[in-house]
Amino acid sequence: MSTGPERCDVVIVGAGLSGIAAAVELSTAHPERTFLMLDQREDLGGTWDLFRYPGIRSDSDMFTLGYSFKPWTNEQSIASGAAILDYLRDTAAEYGLQSHLRLGRRVRRVDWSSGSAAWTLEVDTEKGTETYLGQGVFKTAYTADKKVPVPEFEVVHDLKADLVLEKGGFSGKDIVVINPDFVNHVAESKSETYKHFGKFQPETIICDDHAEYMAALEKLKGELVVVKEPVSSGGESVYIGSRAEVKASAPEHYPLLVQEFMDTSVGIEGITDGIHDLRIKLCGNRIIGGMVRVPAPGEYRANRKQGGKIKHLFAEEIPAEAVKIAMEIDHYFAKYPRFYCIDLANTTNGWKLIELNHKPGLSYDHESPAASSVNEKIAEYLIEVCP
Numbered sequence: 001m002s003t004g005p006e007r008c009d010v011v012i013v014g015a016g017l018s019g020i021a022a023a024v025e026l027s028t029a030h031p032e033r034t035f036l037m038l039d040q041r042e043d044l045g046g047t048w049d050l051f052r053y054p055g056i057r058s059d060s061d062m063f064t065l066g067y068s069f070k071p072w073t074n075e076q077s078i079a080s081g082a083a084i085l086d087y088l089r090d091t092a093a094e095y096g097l098q099s100h101l102r103l104g105r106r107v108r109r110v111d112w113s114s115g116s117a118a119w120t121l122e123v124d125t126e127k128g129t130e131t132y133l134g135q136g137v138f139k140t141a142y143t144a145d146k147k148v149p150v151p152e153f154e155v156v157h158d159l160k161a162d163l164v165l166e167k168g169g170f171s172g173k174d175i176v177v178i179n180p181d182f183v184n185h186v187a188e189s190k191s192e193t194y195k196h197f198g199k200f201q202p203e204t205i206i207c208d209d210h211a212e213y214m215a216a217l218e219k220l221k222g223e224l225v226v227v228k229e230p231v232s233s234g235g236e237s238v239y240i241g242s243r244a245e246v247k248a249s250a251p252e253h254y255p256l257l258v259q260e261f262m263d264t265s266v267g268i269e270g271i272t273d274g275i276h277d278l279r280i281k282l283c284g285n286r287i288i289g290g291m292v293r294v295p296a297p298g299e300y301r302a303n304r305k306q307g308g309k310i311k312h313l314f315a316e317e318i319p320a321e322a323v324k325i326a327m328e329i330d331h332y333f334a335k336y337p338r339f340y341c342i343d344l345a346n347t348t349n350g351w352k353l354i355e356l357n358h359k360p361g362l363s364y365d366h367e368s369p370a371a372s373s374v375n376e377k378i379a380e381y382l383i384e385v386c387p
């Protein structure tokens with residue numbers, strides 16, 4: 001027996017952090033509107049349901065990343081993936097979202113019909129294709145900083161941009177592109193980063209098959225090892241743990257990078273005493289600031305509750321040795337317009353490169369003069385490179 005399309009005013013695609021926010025905002029602002037939330041996964045939570053590797057945690061503080069309508073009350077501000085998933089589940093339960101959820105449904109195609117003023121969604125499920133009709137318009141947009149109402153979207157086709165901050169997929173010409181393909185590729189691909197800057201990294205072995213992987217796990221020193229997929233970002237697809245743990249949770253496709261775990265407990269003199277990582281932010285050929293991320297004592301690794309804080313730094317506060325490595329790396333990108341980060345750590349074996357980050361955000365800590373100074377310097381840089 002076939003059933004007709006499921007209809008509603010608004011279809012929200014994705015039941016992650018953003019989709020849940022959209023659902024809450026929509027149901028609060030417009031209780032009269034009907035809506036459905038579709039997600040290809042079998043549970044809500046998006047990122048925080050997908051990634052379960054040991055040690056997964058937020059990068060920024062949850063007091064900022066959490067919802068304005070449901071403030072984060074857990075005392076750990078840098079929270080574990082499990083704690084964030086619980087928070088999302090609690091939010092969904094509190095706002096009665098379960099009945100709106102349609103899980104195991106991947107939206108394959110979306111068509112707008114001006115005649116019927118409706119969206120038609122073709123949705124793949126295990127059992128075949130379903131159709132959904134949605135007639136509403138989104139009234140809310142989400143950013144990590146805050147949720148802002150967007151009265152209406154207007155699609156502008158003939159917009160001429162002065163410059164583009166490339167985050168993927170831009171193919172225009174005759175425009176200044178900040179982070180052109182080369183910069184993004186080297187930063188995004190961990191094997192490319194290693195190929196170019198391996199000398200700054202802890203011992204790393206690229207494994208093309210299972211035998212090489214097993215041999216690498218045996219070869220590397222230390223109690224903990226790090227396994228990374230060649231392309232990942234935001235901590236995705238990075239597995240940290242004992243050999244037994246990473247053997248159990250690492251993916252089975254290759255290549256993989258196996259890396260010595262960095263012991264950062266030596267801290268950074270004058271900045272922090274213990275485990276940390278140091279993010280250096282760069283625009284063009286200069287360091288514009290940085291931040292150090294410090295987990296709570298004893299709460300850094302796999303399967304432990306984590307907590308910590310971010311301290312923003314002025315460029316002048318970054319230790320000379322770290323600056324030296326950063327500038328050597330940056331020299332490599334000298335001819336490209338760029339805004340990116342270099343993550344380093346001071347380890348028992350000296351300063352080491354963790355990774356590059358080509359999609360940095362702005363710093364939202366308005367209380368911190370160092371964070372505000374970074375934003376000002378980004379603005380200055382944009383003016384400088386703008387034709």
Ligand SMILES: Cc1cc2nc3c(=O)[nH]c(=O)nc-3n(C[C@H](O)[C@H](O)[C@H](O)COP(=O)(O)OP(=O)(O)OC[C@H]3O[C@@H](n4cnc5c(N)ncnc54)[C@H](O)[C@@H]3O)c2cc1C
Binds near residue numbers: 013016019065108
């Ligand atoms: C280790 C780690 C740390 C992070 N830390 C931070 C942080 O500190 N601050 C920060 O701002 N961000 C951080 N991020 C980024 C993180 O992804 C966001 O915080 C946030 O979870 C994104 O939520 P989202 O709902 O936009 O996307 P997602 O969580 O990716 O959810 C999108 C959902 O849409 C579904 N979906 C996508 N396409 C379809 C389709 N065609 N049909 C049906 N369903 C679909 C997906 O299955 C998914 O469930 C981190 C990410 C990781 C991995």
